[in-house]
Amino acid sequence: MTDGSLRVLSYNVHRWGDDRTALARVVRACAPDVMLVQEAPTWFGTRRKRRAMAATFGMRYVAASARNAILIADGIEFAEPLHWRIWRPFVRRRLNFIATQLPGGAAGGYVLVGTTRVALVCCHLGLHILGRGRELEQILRRCRTFGTPYLLAGDLNEEPDGPVWKRLAEEGLTDLGADAGPTFSSTNPHKRIDGAHLSPTLQGRTLPTPATPEDLAAASDHLPMLLELSSRERP
Numbered sequence: 001m002t003d004g005s006l007r008v009l010s011y012n013v014h015r016w017g018d019d020r021t022a023l024a025r026v027v028r029a030c031a032p033d034v035m036l037v038q039e040a041p042t043w044f045g046t047r048r049k050r051r052a053m054a055a056t057f058g059m060r061y062v063a064a065s066a067r068n069a070i071l072i073a074d075g076i077e078f079a080e081p082l083h084w085r086i087w088r089p090f091v092r093r094r095l096n097f098i099a100t101q102l103p104g105g106a107a108g109g110y111v112l113v114g115t116t117r118v119a120l121v122c123c124h125l126g127l128h129i130l131g132r133g134r135e136l137e138q139i140l141r142r143c144r145t146f147g148t149p150y151l152l153a154g155d156l157n158e159e160p161d162g163p164v165w166k167r168l169a170e171e172g173l174t175d176l177g178a179d180a181g182p183t184f185s186s187t188n189p190h191k192r193i194d195g196a197h198l199s200p201t202l203q204g205r206t207l208p209t210p211a212t213p214e215d216l217a218a219a220s221d222h223l224p225m226l227l228e229l230s231s232r233e234r235p
Helices: 020-030 046-057 129-143 163-170 213-219
Strands: 005-012 034-038 060-065 068-072 079-086 091-094 097-100 104-113 116-124 150-155 194-198 203-207 225-230
Touching (some): 005 104, 005 194, 068 104, 079 129, 104 129, 163 194, 194 203, 194 225
Parallel strands (some): 116 150
Antiparallel strands (some): 150 194
């Protein structure tokens, strides 16, 4: 972290199930102050796995809900960890197929960007188009209670012409990734389904990812979003 700015990495790490060494190189190259993780490892030994993953990045695991996790670098003060479950039907039906769904959730907490208190929120929306909208409304209702500007970032599972993105725009949030290019897949980037949306009173931008294409392709099926938030408030 530099004076008045914060580096945030939002990244779907594909359950920490691909090339872990390449993933560690990508994250360390990005040098985030805070990492918002989607598809963090779960099942047996969840916390142990997440702490082990964080250690490979040189970071610390501080909060989680469902498959979302928050990691922080040394020297970062992370206050009042937030973790709540998002209602999601256990069974999802699409056309003639029925599939089960893992529980939904969102995680986050408060940091200082310069002297401004900011909430950081990580989410991973579901695969059903109507379900995503309901999940987002639950998240936005909670975000409105923060009393602070916030960043909402994660895997939206939808491209920018979809209703979730339109709803985020209606909420008045700034799309930080509008010019950042596609985020999926890492081997053939052609869809932007990962987003980062910021309260309009704050400034933020996406940064180029300082990692090799080979490491990015091997580390996960998604590409990361590296963000810089600034404490210089907009008028």
